[in-house]
Amino acid sequence: MENIIEVNGVSKRLKDFQLSNISFHFKKGFIMGLIGPNGAGKSTLIRCLMDLVKIDSGEITLFGMTHKENTKEIKQRIGFVYDESHFYEEFSLERNKRIIAPFYENWDDETFYTFIKKFDLPLKKKVKHLSKGMKMKFAIAVALAHHPELIILDEPTAGLDPVFRRELLDILLEIIQDDKKSVFFSTHITTDLEQVADFITFINKGKIIFSKEKDAIFEDYQIVKGPSELAGKIQGLNPVGVRKTDVSMEALITDVRNVAPLLPQGVRLERPTLEDIMYYTVKGITS
Amino acid sequence: MKQLLLKDLYTQRVFGYLFPLIFIMPFYVSSLNGVNHIIVYVTYVAIWLSIYSNFGTTASNKLGLKLVSSLPVTREKLVQAKYCAAFMWWGISLISYGTIAFLIFISTNNTLGWGTIVSLVLSLFTALIIISAFYPLYFLLGYQVAAGITMVIPVLWFFIFGFTTVMYDENNGPSQWELFPTENLLFCFLFILVSIIITFASYRLSVVIFSKRDL
Numbered sequence: 001m002e003n004i005i006e007v008n009g010v011s012k013r014l015k016d017f018q019l020s021n022i023s024f025h026f027k028k029g030f031i032m033g034l035i036g037p038n039g040a041g042k043s044t045l046i047r048c049l050m051d052l053v054k055i056d057s058g059e060i061t062l063f064g065m066t067h068k069e070n071t072k073e074i075k076q077r078i079g080f081v082y083d084e085s086h087f088y089e090e091f092s093l094e095r096n097k098r099i100i101a102p103f104y105e106n107w108d109d110e111t112f113y114t115f116i117k118k119f120d121l122p123l124k125k126k127v128k129h130l131s132k133g134m135k136m137k138f139a140i141a142v143a144l145a146h147h148p149e150l151i152i153l154d155e156p157t158a159g160l161d162p163v164f165r166r167e168l169l170d171i172l173l174e175i176i177q178d179d180k181k182s183v184f185f186s187t188h189i190t191t192d193l194e195q196v197a198d199f200i201t202f203i204n205k206g207k208i209i210f211s212k213e214k215d216a217i218f219e220d221y222q223i224v225k226g227p228s229e230l231a232g233k234i235q236g237l238n239p240v241g242v243r244k245t246d247v248s249m250e251a252l253i254t255d256v257r258n259v260a261p262l263l264p265q266g267v268r269l270e271r272p273t274l275e276d277i278m279y280y281t282v283k284g285i286t287s
Numbered sequence: 288m289k290q291l292l293l294k295d296l297y298t299q300r301v302f303g304y305l306f307p308l309i310f311i312m313p314f315y316v317s318s319l320n321g322v323n324h325i326i327v328y329v330t331y332v333a334i335w336l337s338i339y340s341n342f343g344t345t346a347s348n349k350l351g352l353k354l355v356s357s358l359p360v361t362r363e364k365l366v367q368a369k370y371c372a373a374f375m376w377w378g379i380s381l382i383s384y385g386t387i388a389f390l391i392f393i394s395t396n397n398t399l400g401w402g403t404i405v406s407l408v409l410s411l412f413t414a415l416i417i418i419s420a421f422y423p424l425y426f427l428l429g430y431q432v433a434a435g436i437t438m439v440i441p442v443l444w445f446f447i448f449g450f451t452t453v454m455y456d457e458n459n460g461p462s463q464w465e466l467f468p469t470e471n472l473l474f475c476f477l478f479i480l481v482s483i484i485i486t487f488a489s490y491r492l493s494v495v496i497f498s499k500r501d502l
Contacts, residue, residue, distance in 0.1 A: 014501070047501075047502070050356075050357050051356075052353060052356055052357065052501070052502040053501040053502070054498075054499060054500075054501060071359075071361055072359045072360060072361055073359075075357065075358060075359040075360075076359040080357045082353075082354075082357075086350045086351075086353055086354040086357075087354065088298060088351075089347075090300075091297075091298075095297065098297065099293075099294050099297050099298065100358065102289070102290040102293060103290050103358040103359055103360060104358075104359065105359075
């Protein structure tokens with residue numbers, strides 16, 4: 001299947017942060033989640049995808065094109081939702097729409113107003129008077145109104161109430177019912193991704209830890225739990241991370257097929273959550 | 288391009304459009320004395336509207352540029368639109384002068400002059416020179432610094448011209464405006480040529496600065 005996003009060896013040095021040799025690809029018709037702790041480089045990577053940040057080296061292709069070749073065509077096919085409101089705060093939603101709509105060849109007023117109605121948004125209200133959730137809903141309505149093939153969302157669920165978060169995830173699932181559409185979104189709320197994502201890309205300190213199908217990730221990782229005396233033996237198996245208390249220990253191991261037979265007796269294995277994987281990868285070995 | 292120009296029209300603040308109204312009183316007084324300030328007015332208001340259309344703090348400017356840059360438009364087109372908008376603002380400035388002249392005429396029966404075609408053309412190219420100083424600074428340092436530096440240029444220029452005009456008037460000499468050789472077509476041609484060169488160089492510089500900028 002055709003890759004909608006291809007990132008090859010991308011590096012970008014900023015003042016106090018660096019994206020190093022980032023590579024991954026994303027196929028059409030799926031949802032990919034980008035996870036990582038705060039400051040891991042998620043937003044910078046998304047800004048690179050949108051050509052808002054100029055990469056120092058490597059190559060990014062979207063729909064088989066680079067931004068240098070045809071940024072206009074690429075952006076016509078993307079619906080982009082920022083992590084914070086970028087709209088004109090002093091203007092009403094209607095006026096913001098009137099400014100943005102003419103830029104898109106496929107802008108569909110009917111779709112826009114359907115979402116406005118669905119989200120119960122007050123068109124005449126100024127953006128600055130909306131709650132964070134309402135601003136996010138408006139951003140999603142704008143992003144979807146031109147029927148994009150790829151929807152990129154930067155932390156769309158941050159700061160939203162659980163009801164709207166669930167509603168948003170349902171919308172994303174609805175979008176990919178059309179197999180020509182794909183969704184790429186970053187979040188640090190990993191439970192959201194466990195529900196909807198097909199692929200997960202994990203970034204930490206500006207480096208890709210993995211970019212895989214969600215099911216493959218859960219086959220690769222396991223949580224090992226047992227008494228604290230076994231911590232030394234587990235550490236000998238090169239785990240991703242270990243957490244030890246006076247009475248117990250918990251570790252995240254990878255390469256489960258090869259490592260599981262070497263585990264000492266008295267431990268039990270559990271399926272990790274994405275949060276576990278993120279936590280142990282970031283924290284490493286703690287006691 | 289059309290969308291970007293419309294965006295600038297839509298996002299211009301009401302204060303930007305209302306600002307020219309402060310000239311009504313001085314114009315009315317001038318009309319009584321038969322003095323014509325069309326060139327000063329049209330040039331200054333065009334510069335004002337062009338610069339003020341980018342009004343904002345460093346943070347809000349960055350958000351605005353980020354929003355527009357994520358839309359289907361190249362950064363080069365975005366910069367191009369800013370320079371093209373200068374013509375639009377100059378046109379609006381001229382229309383607002385006409386409106387003020389009309390209002391003064393219907394309320395007092397005094398008429399304001401319209402200058403000559405050549406002086407109007409020179410006004411347009413003068414505005415372009417000032418705006419050419421603004422945009423590279425705007426894309427590099429943001430609105431506050433760029434506007435601060437740029438708006439001082441016409442203010443100083445008008446102040447110096449105004450002051451020397453008063454001095455010449457006292458000595459019964461020709462005014463500085465009259466010394467501006469608008470009848471000399473070679474001078475006008477050279478002025479327009481220099482203005483085009485400066486504007487083009489400024490445009491290329493703005494494109495280079497903005498194309499490399501991380502948003």
